[in-house]
Amino acid sequence: MSTIVFRNSQEAFIHKNVFQILQAEGHEPLNASRAADLAVETYRTTAAFGGRGGKCFDYCLGRARLLLLPAKKKAEKAKRSRGKAA
Template structure:
């Protein structure tokens, strides 16, 4: 298990608020930690954001991590 460390106050803000929103939604602690890591990783690896949309994009990536995976369509399903 990795320990998440924040490099600056912006990352701390994003991590704190993603955690609080996901706790309100009723997610488990381990899932929240993984989602926060994904949100922070998106923040670190994205060069530019739309004005005022940094937190929204990071939250969307975190929630995307928690959403169930859709099964891939097989060839048989495509033909029908």
């Protein structure tokens, strides 16, 4: 599972709840754990949560969901942009 060591109870809360939400959405446990680790790292490295009005958890969950999105190929993006220009 996770190899991350929590520094405080907020990190444990973020990891546990992000993991549960992502599993409920149908993601594999290994991927959900990896995304929850990223959410904790996001919490650690983002210093400006004071101005977000209590949206820290939502921001970390959003970053974890971005990790699990399927990667879009550059060719598809270029094709779409060429289609709009024509």
